Amino acid sequence: MDNLTVHLAPSVDASILPYGDQTEIDVKTYDESTTPDPHDLVVFSDNNDEILSQAHDWLADHVGVVILNAGSKLNDFLLQEVGVALHDLPDGVFVHQERETHTRLIQSATIGNGQGAESDQSASQRFGVVPTSRSPFDSDEPSSLRPLFVEAVSHLITHKQQGFVSAPETDEFPEGLEYYTFTVTKQDIRSLPYDNEDIQSVTISFDYHFALFLNDPPHGEHYQYIHLREEVRASPGELAWTYNDTWSYGAMQFHLELENSLDHPDIVLEETAPENEVEKTEVTDTTSFDIGFSTTDGGSGQFGYSKSRTHIIKDWEIINESTGNDSSWTYAQNTPYDGKYKKNSSFCKVCNAGEFGGGVDIGSIPALSRGTLTLDTQSVWRTQNVITDPVTLHTDYKWWFSAVTKTGFGCMPHWWWVSNFFGVDIDMSKVPEKNTTKQE
Incomplete structure (x- = not known):
């Protein structure tokens, strides 16, 4: 090569x-x-x-x-x-x-x-x-x-x-279907300091896969679809300190919130995936919809677009909190205890007296909480008519950790969070209306 x-x-x-x-x-x-x-x-x-x-x-x-x-x-x-x-x-x-x-x-x-x-x-x-x-x-x-x-x-x-x-x-789209696809990738890297010495880097990466479609059959309504598949990889990284491969100090992930919002009067949220999932080892999220189009010879065609993804969710749960035009999910550990963040309550439940001043018994913490959490969400919006101006998508996340730091001969529990937002304007003219006269 x-x-x-x-x-x-x-x-x-x-x-x-x-x-x-x-x-x-x-x-x-x-x-x-x-x-x-x-x-x-x-x-x-x-x-x-x-x-x-x-x-x-x-x-x-x-x-x-x-x-x-x-x-x-x-x-x-x-x-x-x-x-x-x-x-x-x-x-x-x-x-x-x-x-x-x-x-x-x-x-x-x-x-x-x-x-x-x-x-x-x-x-x-x-x-x-x-x-x-x-x-x-x-x-x-x-x-x-x-x-x-x-x-x-x-x-x-x-x-x-x-x-x-x-x-x-590689999607196989029929001739005559008006579509456009692109991907936006974003990565956040943060450092969590411990005792002004130990530093643990946490990384979260997003792939936003967009697919825009024009529904314009020779008979019927003309409108557009916006399909967003969000791939997320969240990793707390290597623990700041480990003793004898058993007791550790550092941060582990327990709670992640994702939200995507398209605020436009002519756009509605039609479908989201995954749904609520508890006590599953893996989850498959699927969305599908039909798109009408005019064929190159003047006829009518229909294309069924479907996406399905499977990811591991062992010892974690999913809550679909989508409402209005916002698609939203909470991912949180649920075994051996509830990892969802609750304000003004004790979130750190992993600190243990342990040996030589304590730490975290990492064997009791699920693999996804200590390693890389890979997840996938899907959102489908539909316009009420054909839009040519850019529409604004806002995405944000909140990512919580339970952390334990060294304090002489003991340990001190903390909770930490990382958050960020991301806004883009999507050019809907990438899938413009071809048939300005609709046949009834």
Whole structure:
């Protein structure tokens, strides 16, 4: 396999690349004669109008682009190329068109500290979050961009290995159906400090898979569907300290809330998955709906779109709290005890006297609470008529931990939380109405 070629604009410092000294990466300086090949990576700042104007053709040829120092021009570019505009501009974005109708946008990570209070000690003690945002042009350590380049490089290397144009999913859509798909990826990395010494990094990643469809049969109503599949991977990381593989100090996850909201007078939430699930080892969430369309020969067609995903939920439970236009879920441990956060109650139930000052008997904690929780939700919205203006999606999460820290010859329980929100404008003109005259 050929190496991945990374073309850096002259103003970009090569030290921001995490793999600069590895053999599978060839780093070159971009100049006017550069012609990137499919699945190459071009890195530049959005203040470079010349390169930005060429990025449209590069994406069509499946070249990946990383745009740094995001400014006002970035959202115009993203609306045209991806179909979304970001409410909060990150330090950098990665965009790659995986196939003709599917584009992936990867944001840079949010880097910061966890926040919370000591539930069993002093509820007034707070640990604030101050996300950092370091620019590669004014910092010797642009750590907030490292996850972005890790994603970009590994993503493109995978595509080079698999062939010219490849993607995790391939949907077979009939000719004549108007549709558009894209994925937005977001990652948050936070550090939970212990005794000003031990630090545990927690990571949560989101893949928002969007599919837009136009329902426009020659007879009947015309409207659009918005299907969102949200993949989440939440990991508390390696425990801050472990004694004899049994007693530990650190943070473990016990409660995660997810919410997605489309606030528009002409849009209604039609379907969500999964439903309430308790005492299951694994859960399968499924959504399906039918789309009418006009065939290329003037006839009428119907396509059934369905998505089904299975994930492990052993010792955890799911509560579907969707209401109105908001899809919402709570995931929480329920064995050996209820892990749902309750305000002003004792949330830390894992502290134990133990040996040599105590800690957590990690054998009593479910694997999902100590390891990576992978989950999948689905939401289906339907418009009342055909919309051409962008619609706004708000997503947010709250992620709780039960944590135990060392205190001399004892231990101190805490609870911690991490939260964040994410807003995008979705360009509904990606699935425009074709038949302006409906036949009754």
